[in-house]
Amino acid sequence: MSMEDNDLKAIDYELTLLVRRATSAAIDKRLGNLERSHYLMLYELSRNGTMGVKALADAFHLDMSTASRQAAALEAKGYVERLPDPEDGRASFFQLTEYGEQELQNTKQTRLDRFNKLLKDWSTEDRQKFVELLSRLNRTFID
Amino acid sequence: MSMEDNDLKAIDYELTLLVRRATSAAIDKRLGNLERSHYLMLYELSRNGTMGVKALADAFHLDMSTASRQAAALEAKGYVERLPDPEDGRASFFQLTEYGEQELQNTKQTRLDRFNKLLKDWSTEDRQKFVELLSRLNRTFID
DNA sequence: AATAGTAATTGTGTAATGCAAATATAACTA
DNA sequence: TAGTTATATTTGCATTACACAATTACTATT
Numbered sequence: 001m002s003m004e005d006n007d008l009k010a011i012d013y014e015l016t017l018l019v020r021r022a023t024s025a026a027i028d029k030r031l032g033n034l035e036r037s038h039y040l041m042l043y044e045l046s047r048n049g050t051m052g053v054k055a056l057a058d059a060f061h062l063d064m065s066t067a068s069r070q071a072a073a074l075e076a077k078g079y080v081e082r083l084p085d086p087e088d089g090r091a092s093f094f095q096l097t098e099y100g101e102q103e104l105q106n107t108k109q110t111r112l113d114r115f116n117k118l119l120k121d122w123s124t125e126d127r128q129k130f131v132e133l134l135s136r137l138n139r140t141f142i143d
Numbered sequence: 144m145s146m147e148d149n150d151l152k153a154i155d156y157e158l159t160l161l162v163r164r165a166t167s168a169a170i171d172k173r174l175g176n177l178e179r180s181h182y183l184m185l186y187e188l189s190r191n192g193t194m195g196v197k198a199l200a201d202a203f204h205l206d207m208s209t210a211s212r213q214a215a216a217l218e219a220k221g222y223v224e225r226l227p228d229p230e231d232g233r234a235s236f237f238q239l240t241e242y243g244e245q246e247l248q249n250t251k252q253t254r255l256d257r258f259n260k261l262l263k264d265w266s267t268e269d270r271q272k273f274v275e276l277l278s279r280l281n282r283t284f285i286d
Numbered sequence: 287a288a289t290a291g292t293a294a295t296t297g298t299g300t301a302a303t304g305c306a307a308a309t310a311t312a313a314c315t316a
Numbered sequence: 317t318a319g320t321t322a323t324a325t326t327t328g329c330a331t332t333a334c335a336c337a338a339t340t341a342c343t344a345t346t
Contacts, residue, residue, distance in 0.1 A: 007270040008258040009251070013186070014277035016179055016254075019165040021284050022158070024204065024334065029301080036159055037302065043156070054324060062167065063304050068325060070302085090311045090324040108152070111159075115151040118283050126276060127150040133273045134157035140261050141164050166302065172332080180333065196294060206335050211294055213333085233293040233342045 031114065032107030037070050039111075042079055042096060042104045050093040052085065079103060174257065175250030180213050182254075185222055185239060185247045193236040195228065222246060 022036075023029065029036055044059055045051060051059070057067035071094050074080045079100030085091040096104070119127060165171035165179075172179055187202055188194060194202070200210035214237050217223045222243030228234040239247070262270060 004267060004270065005255060005259075007267070007274050008255055008262065010274040011262070011270065011277065012254045012258050014274065014281055015161075015165070016171065016183060017281055018158075018277065018284075019162050019171060020179065020183060020203065020333095021281070022162040023166060023302095029334085035301070036163065040159060040163060052324075053326090060163065060167075062302095064325070065305080065327080066303055068327090072326085085324095088312070088324075090309095092325085111155045112148060112151055115155050116148075118280075119151065119154070122279075124147060124150070127147065127154065129272055130276045130280075131150050131153040131157065133269060133276070134154065134161065136265075137261075137273075138157055138160055138164070141161075163302090166333095167304090172303090178332070197292085205333095207294065208296080208336080209334055211296090215295085228293090231293075231343070233340090235294085 032110035033103055034107040038074055038077075038079070039104070039107055041067075041070055041074060042100055045080060045094060045096050046101065046104055050083065050095045052091045052093055054091070056094075074100070175253035176246055177250040181217060181220075181222070182247070182250055184210075184213055184217060185243055188223060188237060188239050189244065189247055193226065193238045195234045195236050197234070199237075217243070 031039075034042065040060065041056060044056065048055075048059075053064055053068045053071055056062070056071060057064045060067070071080065071082075074094070075082055078097060080094040081097050083093045083095055085093055122130075174182075177185065183203065184199060187199065191198075191202075196207055196211045196214055199205070199214060200207045203210070205213075214223065214225075217237070218225055221240060223237040224240050226236045226238055228236055265273075
């Protein structure tokens with residue numbers, strides 16, 4: 001076992017711990033009024049305009065059944081509206097509603113506030129580096 | 144909204160995404176033969192020798208009911224053994240078995256291999272920095 | 287003793303996910 | 317064009333992981 005393996009092991013352990021803590025209710029599961037899964041989906045919709053179940057599932061590498069249920073939940077809560085796809089009778093598009101947009105902004109702010117507190121002692125350089133490394137890792141996962 | 148908020152927002156988003164991806168089966172949920180929760184618990188037991196349900200729950204900030212069920216699952220699989228606490232009739236200790244130790248080592252190796260692949264292009268400095276930042280974040284969460 | 291506190295378990299409910307089967311519609315092919 | 321295959325979505329079912337509340341069996345205190 002090489003010296004560098006220790007870093008990798010530590011990364012694995014810390015990430016696993018982080019995921020556990022985030023899954024555990026208090027930290028990340030729900031912030032603002034939105035569940036994590038709903039937050040992500042609304043976020044994606046706000047960036048992309050409208051998307052169908054397939055596109056949402058692909059964007060997050062989720063099973064379509066999962067994406068379908070989450071989109072239905074968002075619709076039931078009034079965060080999104082379902083529009084028929086004029087070119088494909090099987091498909092539909094989801095679009096953020098005014099209310100969904102509001103909740104998304106609220107939740108973004110709540111989450112920002114949390115990280116402001118949590119990372120208040122971090123230097124700008126460390127924050128930037130953390131973004132960079134997290135992004136790189138996420139992009140790697142996605143391939 | 145200040146300039147630095149962008150970093151915090153990005154950190155939040157990337158972390159949320161990471162957690163989602165990890166929760167999603169393929170990446171982190173199960174590696175080697177161990178579920179994430181079992182991996183963490185065995186890991187903790189291997190570092191601390193023996194622990195009771197209360198201590199395990201505290202270590203991970205879990206509800207005791209959750210820790211209790213997970214410990215019971217580990218026992219059922221033969222990864223740990225339950226020993227009565229001689230000083231407290233209510234309590235017991237869990238101790239890694241030979242088999243549990245093996246599975247833990249297997250899983251550690253499997254996870255190490257994964258990160259070796261995943262982060263093969265990362266510099267030593269980046270890896271070290273990532274460990275540092277992740278650890279700092281986790282310690283912050285814990286308080 | 288009587289009471290209050292604690293370790294653990296069990297019952298119940300929820301969120302998030304996947305796989306498999308079913309449905310409706312589209313696209314392609316012979 | 318009729319028949320077949322592929323695709324978008326939904327629904328049924330199962331699993332993992334968690335919390336909260338109630339219960340049990342002890343322990344500690346008064």
